[in-house]
Amino acid sequence: MIETYLLEALVAFNKYKTLSSAAEEIHISQPALSRSMQKLEDILGVSLFDRSKNKITLNDTGKLAASLAERILDQENEMVQLVRNFDSSLHTISIGYSTPGPMMEVPSLINRLYPDMAVSSDMQDEETILKSLRNKKYNMIISTKDIKDIDLISIPYDSERLYISLVPAHPAVAYKDQGLYFKDVNGETFLMSAKVGVWEEIVRKKMPDSKFLLQNDLDSLSEVVNSSSLASFASDLTIRLFRAEENPSRIFIPFNDKEAVMNYYCIILKENEEKLDKWIDFVKEK
Amino acid sequence: MIETYLLEALVAFNKYKTLSSAAEEIHISQPALSRSMQKLEDILGVSLFDRSKNKITLNDTGKLAASLAERILDQENEMVQLVRNFDSSLHTISIGYSTPGPMMEVPSLINRLYPDMAVSSDMQDEETILKSLRNKKYNMIISTKDIKDIDLISIPYDSERLYISLVPAHPAVAYKDQGLYFKDVNGETFLMSAKVGVWEEIVRKKMPDSKFLLQNDLDSLSEVVNSSSLASFASDLTIRLFRAEENPSRIFIPFNDKEAVMNYYCIILKENEEKLDKWIDFVKEK
DNA sequence: ATCACTTACGGGTGACGTAAAAATC
DNA sequence: GATTTTTACGTCACCCGTAAGTGAT
Numbered sequence: 001m002i003e004t005y006l007l008e009a010l011v012a013f014n015k016y017k018t019l020s021s022a023a024e025e026i027h028i029s030q031p032a033l034s035r036s037m038q039k040l041e042d043i044l045g046v047s048l049f050d051r052s053k054n055k056i057t058l059n060d061t062g063k064l065a066a067s068l069a070e071r072i073l074d075q076e077n078e079m080v081q082l083v084r085n086f087d088s089s090l091h092t093i094s095i096g097y098s099t100p101g102p103m104m105e106v107p108s109l110i111n112r113l114y115p116d117m118a119v120s121s122d123m124q125d126e127e128t129i130l131k132s133l134r135n136k137k138y139n140m141i142i143s144t145k146d147i148k149d150i151d152l153i154s155i156p157y158d159s160e161r162l163y164i165s166l167v168p169a170h171p172a173v174a175y176k177d178q179g180l181y182f183k184d185v186n187g188e189t190f191l192m193s194a195k196v197g198v199w200e201e202i203v204r205k206k207m208p209d210s211k212f213l214l215q216n217d218l219d220s221l222s223e224v225v226n227s228s229s230l231a232s233f234a235s236d237l238t239i240r241l242f243r244a245e246e247n248p249s250r251i252f253i254p255f256n257d258k259e260a261v262m263n264y265y266c267i268i269l270k271e272n273e274e275k276l277d278k279w280i281d282f283v284k285e286k
Numbered sequence: 287m288i289e290t291y292l293l294e295a296l297v298a299f300n301k302y303k304t305l306s307s308a309a310e311e312i313h314i315s316q317p318a319l320s321r322s323m324q325k326l327e328d329i330l331g332v333s334l335f336d337r338s339k340n341k342i343t344l345n346d347t348g349k350l351a352a353s354l355a356e357r358i359l360d361q362e363n364e365m366v367q368l369v370r371n372f373d374s375s376l377h378t379i380s381i382g383y384s385t386p387g388p389m390m391e392v393p394s395l396i397n398r399l400y401p402d403m404a405v406s407s408d409m410q411d412e413e414t415i416l417k418s419l420r421n422k423k424y425n426m427i428i429s430t431k432d433i434k435d436i437d438l439i440s441i442p443y444d445s446e447r448l449y450i451s452l453v454p455a456h457p458a459v460a461y462k463d464q465g466l467y468f469k470d471v472n473g474e475t476f477l478m479s480a481k482v483g484v485w486e487e488i489v490r491k492k493m494p495d496s497k498f499l500l501q502n503d504l505d506s507l508s509e510v511v512n513s514s515s516l517a518s519f520a521s522d523l524t525i526r527l528f529r530a531e532e533n534p535s536r537i538f539i540p541f542n543d544k545e546a547v548m549n550y551y552c553i554i555l556k557e558n559e560e561k562l563d564k565w566i567d568f569v570k571e572k
Numbered sequence: 573a574t575c576a577c578t579t580a581c582g583g584g585t586g587a588c589g590t591a592a593a594a595a596t597c
Numbered sequence: 598g599a600t601t602t603t604t605a606c607g608t609c610a611c612c613c614g615t616a617a618g619t620g621a622t
Contacts (some may be wrong), residue, residue: 068365
């Protein structure tokens with residue numbers, strides 16, 4: 001049988017055309033490469049090169065061998081990739097989201113239930129995450145829609161109400177206890193994360209006269225928010241997670257509109273039921 | 287990169303299920319195989335086995351790896367085959383025939399022109415050899431038909447006249463000088479090689495009342511012929527090749543029928559023109 | 573006790589690099 | 598003289614087999 005290093009040597013020579021340059025490229029000495037080529041001919045029992053005293057080139061047989069060798073090496077690399085990916089998929093719970101709220105909470109919950117598993121998170125629009133769930137790119141998604149299907153498990157998972165975040169001096173703070181409506185603050189300028197998923201569409205629609213200053217980075221967003229008197233958004237979920245109530249520089253007031261409440265569903269492929277058994281029990285009992 | 291011996295080891299283990307039996311099958315010690323499996327896991331950075339203290343089995347990742355490894359080994363074997371076949375095709379002139387006459391003569395002529403080339407000979411019916419020429423299975427065919435085509439070279443190559451071979455006591459020997467006709471010996475019983483190609487059809491058609499005793503092996507045919515007084519066939523070509531005229535136990539009389547003469551054409555794919563240049567010149571000058 | 577696997581250890585093959593020679597440009 | 602390839606030679610890596618150890622049947 002032909003060892004892989006010989007195939008690599010042949011492919012390198014075919015690519016770089018001289019023994020010296022090919023040897024340099026694959027970090028072996030030039031005599032070593034020369035010997036490897038001889039050995040390959042010996043194993044195959046076939047002449048692969050046209051040799052003159054200080055020149056060596058592949059003959060037709062050699063070119064054929066080199067192209068076949070390249071295919072084998074490609075396949076070997078593919079094997080390594082596939083095996084590593086498969087293995088990592090066994091040790092990873094991959095989750096798709098359409099809004100950032102659950103994405104801040106779920107990974108740590110998962111981590112508590114499956115301490116040896118890695119968790120990967122990804123946010124895309126509703127349609128994309130559902131497709132990727134079916135593609136098995138995700139093991140589960142947190143959707144804003146309750147999708148019933150024979151091969152899917154859908155469990156209600158929490159809900160999230162949008163809040164407005166205001167400096168204490170803002171006049172709308174008067175609504176703190178009773179809450180307010182989008183129309184009450186339509187026209188206000190908001191600082192907002194660029195990655196809020198479906199929320200963006202809602203606030204733009206309900207407050208068409210408002211301006212939204214999008215910030216890509218979450219850290220810089222909170223920095224800007226803290227040093228500015230502009231309004232921004234929060235939710236019951238983020239307030240709880242970040243203990244934001246303890247921050248005296250901001251007052252949070254809930255929106256009362258029905259559109260300000262997002263109901264989430266945890267959706268899992270039936271075939272992943274066993275893998276996520278503990279998580280499913282946890283969500284159902286919530 | 288993963289060396290081939292590691293893939294072989296993995297595939298063997300997958301096949302024989304225990305390290306000890308697999309090791310035996312591939313003629314290495316069991317500890318060596320154990321180490322190879324560890325090394326493979328190390329290279330891939332992945333666990334391939336479920337291990338208990340004295341039992342080891344492939345896990346799902348391992349099964350995936352084993353099946354991918356098997357494909358790679360298959361491809362490597364295929365490479366060896368293809369390269370060897372290609373090389374041997376470079377050193378072989380492969381010729382298809384539809385009759386045995388030229389097959390007895392051409393190889394030695396070729397050999398004289400191309401002393402370093404091997405010659406392979408094969409007899410099939412007209413249709414098959416033409417197809418195999420186009421398939422590149424043959425470099426050239428000796429056909430009984432003159433085929434004109436854009437990608438073919440067709441050169442008249444010799445002709446062959448059928449003779450009857452008789453014991454001197456046979457009454458038809460009287461025709462020795464003037465020749466005879468098929469109808470003159472219709473009804474005669476002939477000893478004949480089973481591999482005479484298109485000749486068989488001709489003699490059966492022209493001498494419908496004759497019986498033909500077919501002999502598979504050429505050597506035993508000539509033995510039977512020599513020890514029998516039955517008629518058999520020869521041709522100017524075989525008489526010349528075997529100096530059969532010097533054999534006193536047999537008289538050869540030509541058939542005068544036009545069907546008793548076969549005109550041959552040497553047909554070559556244009557793309558093989560260069561490879562067979564010397565042969566083409568030789569045939570043209572004949 | 574036997575079997576199956578792993579770990580430990582010493583040995584030998586063979587792939588490597590360095591050096592040198594030969595040939596071409 | 599610089600470059601390219603091959604041959605020669607000594608070295609070292611590493612793969613192997615033997616032996617020993619551990620746990621399961």
